Amino acid sequence: MPQTDLVPSLHPEADALGLIPEHRARQYRAIPIRRKPDRVVVAMAEPSNLAVVEEIQFLTGLGVEPVGSTAAEIERAIDRAYGPGGLPARPDAGPAPASSDPPVVRIQRLLFREAQRLGASDIHLDPGPRSTRIRYRIDGAIEDRFALPRWLHARLISRIKIIGKLDISEHRRPQDGLIVDPGQGVEARLSTIPTESGEAAVIRLFQEQKAAPTLAGLGGPPDVEERLRAMGHRPQGMVVVAGPTGSGKTTTLYAMVHELRQRPVNIVTIEDPVEYRVDGVRQVQVDAPSGLTFQKALRSILRQDPDVILVGEIRDAETARIAFEAALTGHLVLSTLHASDAASVLVRLMELGVGSHVASAAMIGSIAQRLVRTNCPACLRPDTPSELFVRRLGIVEDERRLLGRSPGCAECRFTGVSGRRPFFEILEVDEEIRARLTRQDYSSLGGGRAGYRTILAQVLERVRRGEVSVEEAYRTCYSGGAA
Ligand SMILES: [Zn+2]
Known part of the structure; x- marks a missing residue:
């Protein structure tokens, strides 16, 4: 004791x-x-x-x-x-001194160290009227970590702007910068924006220490690994991964790139931001303010004789057009798109102006993905979820006793979560789908096909084993759907 x-x-x-x-x-x-x-x-x-x-x-x-x-x-x-008015008073009345203040430096280092230790992808500094909330995004979810007294805010922001080489006298414009601190092993992208209560900042940590994932390391079922590998072996065409932000789309594409790298091919990526660093792959960071947009980068990359092109995201008609042109002219193109399921990818492409003949000729496969938080086994309890969720998910009366939820314990840092499991829905574009695309018939494209199971069906299987809560299933399969 x-x-x-x-x-x-x-x-x-x-x-x-x-x-x-x-x-x-x-x-x-x-x-x-x-x-x-x-x-x-x-x-x-x-x-x-x-x-x-x-x-x-x-x-x-x-x-x-x-x-x-x-x-x-x-x-x-x-x-x-x-409580109200109870925050520590500012110790000095004058203007904030130079932000090389040792306590501020210590706090900044502590924040970065903590974020790395917890595997956070982002650090958020959110100023409020009384205090600044420090939040981390861990496993895709925002978690409150600290509340800093108000008077520290300006100094901490200045300190972070200094290491990000931003203009510290500029408080009214959003700014973007890079933080490179080899001492702490940190590489991050910094973005500040003025708010009512002061400047807010988001620091996105590069996953540099993390090795690029492998297909086996994605944690999906073995058949998914096989099918993704097969798609990566095609000499030309388009593979699109869909899902909301934070669903692991980029990680999946990088797992494909990781395997392709072992072959004598020229791989180029265009991203915003570059999320993984991979040796032997040329990675281009889109920089819209300086005019290097996805479209521009893509056009110049095509002149560099690539075999495989990873386009971070298809956001607009022009990017879609160039990417599909590349996919039809001897390149394997990998990309992501905001769409809720594998079939909707094809519909979304039509909306972006990709002709049905072009799509049907170029598409190899469309994949939808979700990362679903699994219940912490240490504090798992029977669950009595909201009636709305239960009905919407189609859970029947005698399945209710199987439902589980984790309220949180020391083992799971009071999050109730033990980790995240990826779920995939894969639609391989074969002759039948090609024919339907050409006829512009997009109704239930995946229905009844061998090897096609919706993410919802797969997640519900876990819900019935108490591994995923009803609330999480609902969040990821319904509200977490399209962008
Ligand atoms: Zn727990």
Whole structure:
């Protein structure tokens, strides 16, 4: 049991308070009061509760020195510290000093370190009237991590703008920059935008340390791996992966690129942003402000004799036109599109002005994908979900006892999630589909075909095993549909 002693009064220092957001403080019945070089002193209602101590260690990235107090005392301290007017006062009245302020540098480094450790893809700095929320996108979902006192905001933003080589005196225009910090092993894209409460920032961390995924490493069923591999072996044509933002589309395309790289082919990518860095592949970053749009980049790349072209996303008619032209003239083109399912990809392409004859001649396959969060097995409970979701998903009465949901525990960092599983719906464009495309008959293109199962059917199978909650199934299969 950790050494504990009672603290006379709970007056947290601002530096410490920012380490634990208010909702976590309430959840843990704990309040950070002092920040030491490598640890934080935390007043706790149950200082011997190791799960909570570990949770705070995990949250702050620091050692925890627990001190005992009563639950009522801590609640009052939380109200005082985080509540209205209770945020720490600005320690100095003058203008914010140079942002090389050591505490600010420390906070910035802590944020980056935390984000990397948790595998976050983005760090969000959202200023509010009283505090700045620091949120991470982890496994596709936004998670609150810290609340920083208001007076720290301008300094932290300045610090981040400095490392992103942005103009720190400019507060009224959105700015974009790159952060390269080899010391911390960080490479990131920074974007700031003015809001009512100050400048907000989003930092997208490049997954450079992550090796490009393999088809086997995608985690889908073996037949999906085989079918994607077969599509990648075609000498020319178009493969499109569809799904909402964060559904893993780019990862799937990179898994195909990873395999293609082992063959003597020239691979070029055009992306916005470049998400993975791969040796031996020429990767072009679209830069609209300087005029390097998808269309322009695509046109010049075609003059570079590529065999395989990865086009990050088909967003407009012109990109669609050039990409399909390339797919019909000896290139394998891989791309993504916002569409809800594999059949809708073909409909969406028609809307973008790709003629039905062109699509039918060029398309190899269309794939829809979702990343679905799976229940944490450590805190799995029977679920009684909303009637609307149950009916919409077609769950019958005697299946209800199979439903499960995880409320959250120390093991899953109180998220209820143990990870994400990819689901794929694959439509190989064969003679029959070609003929139907030419006739412009898009009704139930996938229906009844061998090897075609909707994502919904596959997710429901997991729901009936308690592996995926009804709410998550609904979110990913209905509300998470088309863009
Ligand atoms: Zn759990």
